[in-house]
Amino acid sequence: MAAAKVTIIGAGIGGLTAALALQHRGIGVRVYEQSSQLGEIGAGLHLSPNGMKVLYALGLNDEIEAIRFQPEALALRHFETGKPFFENPFTGDFIKTFGAPFYGFHRADLHKMLLDAVERNDQDCIAVGKRLTALTEDKDGVTLVFEDGSEVREPVVVGADGVHSTVRTLLHSDPDARFTGHVAYRGMVSVDDLEPDLVEPKMNLWAGPGAHVVAYYVRRGELLNYVALTEEDGWETESWTTQANKADLADQFKDWNPTVQTIIDHTQQGQCYKWALLMRDPLPAWSTARTTLLGDAAHPMVPYLAQGSVMAIEDAWVVAHYLSAHPSDPGKALKAYEEARLERTGKIQIGAWEQGQITHAVGRGGDIAERGDGGGFAKSSWIYGYDACALYPD
Numbered sequence: 248m249a250a251a252k253v254t255i256i257g258a259g260i261g262g263l264t265a266a267l268a269l270q271h272r273g274i275g276v277r278v279y280e281q282s283s284q285l286g287e288i289g290a291g292l293h294l295s296p297n298g299m300k301v302l303y304a305l306g307l308n309d310e311i312e313a314i315r316f317q318p319e320a321l322a323l324r325h326f327e328t329g330k331p332f333f334e335n336p337f338t339g340d341f342i343k344t345f346g347a348p349f350y351g352f353h354r355a356d357l358h359k360m361l362l363d364a365v366e367r368n369d370q371d372c373i374a375v376g377k378r379l380t381a382l383t384e385d386k387d388g389v390t391l392v393f394e395d396g397s398e399v400r401e402p403v404v405v406g407a408d409g410v411h412s413t414v415r416t417l418l419h420s421d422p423d424a425r426f427t428g429h430v431a432y433r434g435m436v437s438v439d440d441l442e443p444d445l446v447e448p449k450m451n452l453w454a455g456p457g458a459h460v461v462a463y464y465v466r467r468g469e470l471l472n473y474v475a476l477t478e479e480d481g482w483e484t485e486s487w488t489t490q491a492n493k494a495d496l497a498d499q500f501k502d503w504n505p506t507v508q509t510i511i512d513h514t515q516q517g518q519c520y521k522w523a524l525l526m527r528d529p530l531p532a533w534s535t536a537r538t539t540l541l542g543d544a545a546h547p548m549v550p551y552l553a554q555g556s557v558m559a560i561e562d563a564w565v566v567a568h569y570l571s572a573h574p575s576d577p578g579k580a581l582k583a584y585e586e587a588r589l590e591r592t593g594k595i596q597i598g599a600w601e602q603g604q605i606t607h608a609v610g611r612g613g614d615i616a617e618r619g620d621g622g623g624f625a626k627s628s629w630i631y632g633y634d635a636c637a638l639y640p641d
């Protein structure tokens with residue numbers, strides 16, 4: 248017997264994957280999204296094998312092939328010379344070892360792929376322009392109130408409403424958000440504007456003193472995405488839409504390898520953005536009898552392990568598994584989901600921050616072995632080797 252219906256707040260990558268995973272198990276969904284139009288911002292992201300396994304299990308093989316980019320390797324480079332400290336291949340044995348590839352995507356492509364799949368199953372299940380403002384839960388259900396004054400009563404609610412989650416704020420004491428002193432600048436460059444072969448088809452990471460830059464291709468190799476991470480004060484806002492001054496960014500990297508400077512120079516005007524990195528401790532719990540959290544709403548993290556979306560995708564598979572296993576007892580299902588996810592996601596939240604510090608230490612001349620992934624991905628095997636689909640099968 249499938250659970251009657253599950254309501255999801257937020258149609259981001261986490262919310263849509265959850266919708267699809269629930270539909271995959273025959274559970275009806277209703278998604279409420281605050282934006283009036285569905286879409287994603289113009290940025291890239293990497294999905295490691297632990298996330299890819301879920302997307303394949305949801306039957307998205309052909310759709311993935313049409314939009315992904317396969318980087319050849321992780322190349323950790325010296326910030327001035329550009330010479331690699333090491334290269335770890337993402338092909339060959341990597342795929343055999345971890346059971347799926349490591350791909351680069353344009354966020355908008357990934358989001359559209361998920362949205363199309365959800366709407367193929369149910370054309371009318373997503374309501375836009377619905378910003379949740381209040382939530383009250385009693386033993387029989389959950390009442391949701393939206394900014395437009397409308398109100399609905401639902402049996403089970405999943406808060407997939409991102410780093411500034413309203414569901415989390417309403418139901419749990421919000422974790423302290425502390426500015427880390429790191430800022431992420433990002434931009435996208437068309438490959439037509441770059442010399443061919445200027446940037447190798449790898450996940451290129453230049454590590455320098457107190458900063459690093461990651462550049463990789465997305466959208467079948469048509470666009471180059473970069474993120475430049477700096478240590479600085481005076482800017483503490485987490486937002487995908489805050490514009491940065493490209494000239495200021497270029498100035499910060501003026502002594503770096505010419506390839507890094509060329510990438511920054513070719514960012515289209517008005518397409519350079521900045522995001523202050525805030526750190527939050529893992530929550531001790533995130534479910535009630537009828538409501539839970541997923542993705543950044545549950546475990547916001549800094550991006551140094553590139554696992555935020557991947558964790559949301561894993562969460563989506565696991566929450567669907569338990570809601571399907573306990574259709575008439577949401578409290579039991581949501582508790583079991585939380586127990587399955589708390590330790591792993593908390594470890595990644597903390598590990599992500601440590602990874603950023605290690606990378607910047609390498610750039611300051613610290614021990615490269617500290618990064619632990621020279622000559623292989625042994626340090627990441629507990630992350631990449633995880634298989635939610637095998638642990639929580641259909």
Ligand SMILES: Cc1cc2nc3c(=O)[nH]c(=O)nc-3n(C[C@H](O)[C@H](O)[C@H](O)COP(=O)(O)OP(=O)(O)OC[C@H]3O[C@@H](n4cnc5c(N)ncnc54)[C@H](O)[C@@H]3O)c2cc1C
Pocket residue numbers: 256257258259260261262279280281282291292293294377378379380407408409410411412413431433474522541542543544550553554555556557558559
């Ligand atoms: C610079 C940078 C680089 C990154 N790179 C990677 C990477 O390479 N790989 C990776 O896995 N992760 C990466 N991440 C992390 C990733 O972006 C996030 O973890 C991911 O977007 C979380 O997805 P989500 O669905 O939980 O939240 P979101 O993507 O934030 O989606 C939340 C949705 O909820 C909606 N919403 C919010 N509030 C309400 C409300 N009150 N009512 C209704 N709807 C609401 C929002 O409009 C949005 O659509 C990166 C992050 C940053 C900052």
